[in-house]
Amino acid sequence: MWKSVARHRLVGAAILCLLIAAGCGPAPLGTGWPAISLTTYECGDQISENVLIAYNDRIVVVNPVDGKARVLLNQECSPYPTNADGKAPVWDFRGSGPNLFFSTPVKISNSTLLAVAYNQQLYEIDFQTAGSNKPIGQPIPNLTGHTVADVMQNGDLLYLGLSAKNLVALNSDDYTVAWTAETEHGVWAKPLLLDATLYFTSLDHFLYATDAETGDLQWKLDLGGALTSTPLYDETTGHLFIGSFARKIFEISLDGAIVNQYDTADWVWGTPAIVDDTLYAADLVGNVYALDTSDNLAEVWRQKVAGRAIRGTPLVTGDTIVVAARDNKVYWLNRADGSILNDSEGQPLVRDLGAEILSDVLLVQPGETLDIDEPYVIVSTLAPDKILVAYSLRTAEQKWAYALQ
Amino acid sequence: MNFWDLILNPFVTVITLLYSVFGNSAVLAIILFTILVRLIMYPLNAQQMRSSKAMQDLQPEMKKLQDKYKNDREKLAQEQMRLYREHGVNPVGGCLPLLIQFPIWIGLYQAINHALAATPLQLIDLSGRFLVGGLDRLVPLNNVFMNIDLTQPPTANPVYALALPVLVLVTSWLQSKMITPPAQPTEDGKPNQAQAMTQSMTTVMPIMMGMFSLSFSVGLSIYFIVSNVISIVQYSRQKDFKWNKVLTFGSGAAAAQPAPKSKLEAGMSTGRLDRPKAKKVKADSVSLMPAEAEADGEVEKPPVVSAKAETNGAKSSAPKPKAPRAKKATK
Numbered sequence: 238m239w240k241s242v243a244r245h246r247l248v249g250a251a252i253l254c255l256l257i258a259a260g261c262g263p264a265p266l267g268t269g270w271p272a273i274s275l276t277t278y279e280c281g282d283q284i285s286e287n288v289l290i291a292y293n294d295r296i297v298v299v300n301p302v303d304g305k306a307r308v309l310l311n312q313e314c315s316p317y318p319t320n321a322d323g324k325a326p327v328w329d330f331r332g333s334g335p336n337l338f339f340s341t342p343v344k345i346s347n348s349t350l351l352a353v354a355y356n357q358q359l360y361e362i363d364f365q366t367a368g369s370n371k372p373i374g375q376p377i378p379n380l381t382g383h384t385v386a387d388v389m390q391n392g393d394l395l396y397l398g399l400s401a402k403n404l405v406a407l408n409s410d411d412y413t414v415a416w417t418a419e420t421e422h423g424v425w426a427k428p429l430l431l432d433a434t435l436y437f438t439s440l441d442h443f444l445y446a447t448d449a450e451t452g453d454l455q456w457k458l459d460l461g462g463a464l465t466s467t468p469l470y471d472e473t474t475g476h477l478f479i480g481s482f483a484r485k486i487f488e489i490s491l492d493g494a495i496v497n498q499y500d501t502a503d504w505v506w507g508t509p510a511i512v513d514d515t516l517y518a519a520d521l522v523g524n525v526y527a528l529d530t531s532d533n534l535a536e537v538w539r540q541k542v543a544g545r546a547i548r549g550t551p552l553v554t555g556d557t558i559v560v561a562a563r564d565n566k567v568y569w570l571n572r573a574d575g576s577i578l579n580d581s582e583g584q585p586l587v588r589d590l591g592a593e594i595l596s597d598v599l600l601v602q603p604g605e606t607l608d609i610d611e612p613y614v615i616v617s618t619l620a621p622d623k624i625l626v627a628y629s630l631r632t633a634e635q636k637w638a639y640a641l642q
Numbered sequence: 643m644n645f646w647d648l649i650l651n652p653f654v655t656v657i658t659l660l661y662s663v664f665g666n667s668a669v670l671a672i673i674l675f676t677i678l679v680r681l682i683m684y685p686l687n688a689q690q691m692r693s694s695k696a697m698q699d700l701q702p703e704m705k706k707l708q709d710k711y712k713n714d715r716e717k718l719a720q721e722q723m724r725l726y727r728e729h730g731v732n733p734v735g736g737c738l739p740l741l742i743q744f745p746i747w748i749g750l751y752q753a754i755n756h757a758l759a760a761t762p763l764q765l766i767d768l769s770g771r772f773l774v775g776g777l778d779r780l781v782p783l784n785n786v787f788m789n790i791d792l793t794q795p796p797t798a799n800p801v802y803a804l805a806l807p808v809l810v811l812v813t814s815w816l817q818s819k820m821i822t823p824p825a826q827p828t829e830d831g832k833p834n835q836a837q838a839m840t841q842s843m844t845t846v847m848p849i850m851m852g853m854f855s856l857s858f859s860v861g862l863s864i865y866f867i868v869s870n871v872i873s874i875v876q877y878s879r880q881k882d883f884k885w886n887k888v889l890t891f892g893s894g895a896a897a898a899q900p901a902p903k904s905k906l907e908a909g910m911s912t913g914r915l916d917r918p919k920a921k922k923v924k925a926d927s928v929s930l931m932p933a934e935a936e937a938d939g940e941v942e943k944p945p946v947v948s949a950k951a952e953t954n955g956a957k958s959s960a961p962k963p964k965a966p967r968a969k970k971a972t973k
Contacts, residue, residue, distance in 0.1 A: 268760075268761035268762070268763050268764065269761060269762045269763055270762070270763070339762060385761075385762055422782060422784070423782075425762070440782050442779075461779055462778055462779055462781070463765075463781050463782055465762075465765070482769075482778050482779075482781055483778065483779065484778065503769060503770065504769045504778065506766065521766065521769040521770065522769070522770060546766060546769065548766060563766075595763075595766070
């Protein structure tokens with residue numbers, strides 16, 4: 238009996254240890270989502286379109302035509318010979334140590350990418366060799382805080398939002414700090430540059446406008462909730478548009494006054510999209526909104542689309558809107574009313590990838606440098622085995638999937 | 643909504659409410675929330691402590707039964723059950739409160755992580771967790787205290803933040819020392835392996851906790867420290883608790899422990915075992931009474947540890963051993 242009790246206690250202790258390990262352990266590497274973007278690269282007379290993925294400690298480049306990793310090119314812009322296994326070296330950059338890439342690498346010249354890791358390590362990456370031009374893990378001098386936001390380049394300055402309550406401008410030649418604009422909380426989104434003024438948001442609820450050259454504050458506006466996205470500028474109205482954690486979408490004049498606002502059901506994380514005087518945005522409980530920017534943000538339609546958060550910007554093209562959600566699904570919506578489109582057999586155009594989707598949706602169009610016969614929609618999940626999946630924009634047929642090896 | 647959301651959402655809501663009531667201080671919110679949860683769990687915790695203490699107190703009797711019926715497992719099981727029954731002890735009584743508390747501990751831990759929301763995924767996960775309207779405007783919580791970023795580990799903070807893992811280690815050690823009975827050798831003088839292992843855990847676990855704290859966020863270190871301090875206060879309020887028992891090291895630790903008396907002679911000191919019913923033991927119910935023990939050729943012996951302590955010259959409050967074997971051990 239006693240031994241039995243002891244044994245039960247031992248088993249209980251083991252279960253508790255397992256639970257502690259599973260439930261209380263530090264957050265796993267995947268504390269963000271893949272940052273994906275499109276970029277071109279010229280090598281000799283060849284121009285290639287590429288999908289860049291930055292996730293965890295990896296940055297890889299994928300061919301949007303077939304979803305295969307880009308093969309490295311030699312000085313003559315020809316692929317390197319294959320090894321004994323018949324494999325050619327592919328574009329795959331790894332940060333040193335536990336560096337996480339939350340932000341998209343920015344192209345600072347035709348042959349150089351700049352990537353900033355969460356722990357603020359800078360990497361200049363040579364596009365041809367996928368190697369770092371400078372010592373790996375070069376820190377930004379005299380700065381603290383983490384990097385979630387994308388970097389933006391403007392001439393000799395690079396702008397970088399930091400969790401250490403500021404936005405910094407770095408000299409692009411040596412990465413020294415040119416100026417710093419202080420905020421009350423972290424800056425998690427890339428700034429918007431417009432006529433020598435930088436507009437950027439902070440988790441401190443404020444939208445800031447600063448001089449892009451000096452960093453001098455022009456105005457700041459409290460929007461009542463955390464801000465995680467880059468403001469969108471609409472040329473027609475001449476106003477800025479942004480969603481916030483105050484469960485609102487704001488229309489703001491360039492001198493810092495709220496012109497209109499619209500109440501949403503939940504937080505709005507991503508930047509809205511505006512096409513033909515209609516603003517499209519989504520919230521973190523899966524609603525999609527269409528608002529009339531020519532009529533004081535009057536509601537055109539509002540649809541509950543997904544079961545969980547839609548974080549990214551809705552992809553609006555032609556008569557279709559594509560949104561990807563944290564409920565693992567990609568939805569094709571009718572732009573006229575937000576309803577889910579059906580295929581030729583009457584089946585809803587919804588694709589379940591079996592893994593959460595938090596990244597933005599990319600659209601690649603056929604062109605001289607892209608040998609595809611129709612536009613592709615590219616989505617990225619949190620599962621490394623489906624890090625990228627391409628669908629036909631028109632039929633939602635899967636074209637290819639790329640797994641992070 | 644899954645099981646964890648049922649725990650997490652109210653926790654995150656309360657932490658954020660406390661944060662808003664107490665001057666937007668995340669540290670104060672964590673401290674008060676930890677105290678609040680521990681107060682709510684106090685009845686469970688007290689029951690677990692009583693049960694654990696009662697089991698400890700029964701050990702001398704249990705050991706005698708094991709020795710007596712070492713060749714008859716069935717009889718041993720029967721006698722052990724009878725012993726438990728007579729003393730009103732449930733052998734797994736300490737496990738149930740522990741199991742109930744465990745999801746709450748994890749919820750507490752995760753709630754702090756979520757509320758501080760250091761990473762994009764944590765922040766996105768915070769959406770929809772508030773059960774009270776108007777808390778959205780507080781997000782994200784101000785997570786800097788004395789220039790320490792509560793969402794980052796101590797190593798990514800000013801050097802004085804390293805005091806926190808040290809405090810985690812010290813308070814964890816103190817807490818484990820308080821709840822772990824000192825190792826006592828078996829009657830044949832050999833070290834009791836199970837107890838020795840438990841003892842070693844009192845050293846290993848705090849070191850592990852200290853190491854974990856180096857990589858966990860500072861906010862969680864604060865939670866660990868507050869939680870440990872509450873446990874220490876709880877244990878120190880037990881009737882027969884003595885600080886010198888805890889703060890004695892090595893073999894002296896065992897020596898500092900008073901020699902356990904048979905509960906049949908001395909009665910139980912705490913919990914259910916304090917009840918008069920627990921003392922009502924029939925003389926012939928268990929073969930532990932001196933007469934029967936003598937008849938069996940056995941003499942009730944005080945623990946060898948007391949004698950050992952004398953050998954070591956350690957000061958002890960334990961009574962001097964009288965049993966022949968114990969005396970022999972001192973020679």
